[in-house]
Amino acid sequence: MQQVNNLSRDHSLISNWVCELRDVEVQQDRMRFRRNLERIAEVIGYEISKQLEWKTLEVTTPMGTSECKVLKQQPVLATILRAGLAMHNGLLNYFDKADNAFLSAYRKHNADGSFEINLEYMSCPELAGRVVIISDPMLATGASLVKSIQYLKDEGDIKELHIVCAIACTVGIEYVLRNEPNAIIWCGDIDDELTAKGYIVPGLGDAGDLAFGVKLQN
Helix, strand or coil, X not given: CCCEEECCCCCCHHHHHHHHHHCCCHHHCHHXXXXXXXXXXXXXXXXXXXXXXXXXXXXXXXXXXXEEEEECCCCEEEEECCCCHHHHHHHHHHCCCCEEEEEEEEEEECCCCCEEEEEEEEECCCCCCXXXXXXXXXXXXCHHHHHHHHHHHHCCCCCEXXXXXXXXXXXXXXXXXXXXXCCEXXXXXXXXXXCCCCCEECXXXXXXXXXXXXXXXX
16 A cells, blocks of 8 residues: 555646645635635545445345445544535545544644644544544644544554645655554645745645635734
């Protein structure tokens, strides 16, 4: 199984949606921005489903019986508030019976320009032996994502971890894999540059602000 998956590499529909996410003109349509994040997550969810274990279920039809392949176990869908909500909803559209987990990790900026990752809230189901799919649209430094994953792992021994993002930076990917070497990363696209303040270039800007409005930053 490939550990880092860039779904724009094959010029799929995802590359079209990523193009719209990046475009400063298209970004003015907030609903379209959220929908593109959602659609990227839906396609990635479908790709992830091919890797999951399944079982045979016999169902009764009006004309007889049929043997169907279904998921052996529902995954846990996790996301980081608030930016991850659109992608989380896309995954939930496909894994509609999944359990869900929510975390509030954010960057707390210091006067010198540095920042720390604060995590003040987590709500999750039983995680031991489960497949966890965590979504965050921007994988920049990877710091908030790694801290969120560590909090989840403190709650139970995760069986398999999938990370879903719209845009990832190579620096962040390397940081995540150093800390979570068994994680499988799924990206809409990958950029190589990260600014000193931890923003992806060319990236697309602040995904949370573009999806839900500009926030006050304390």
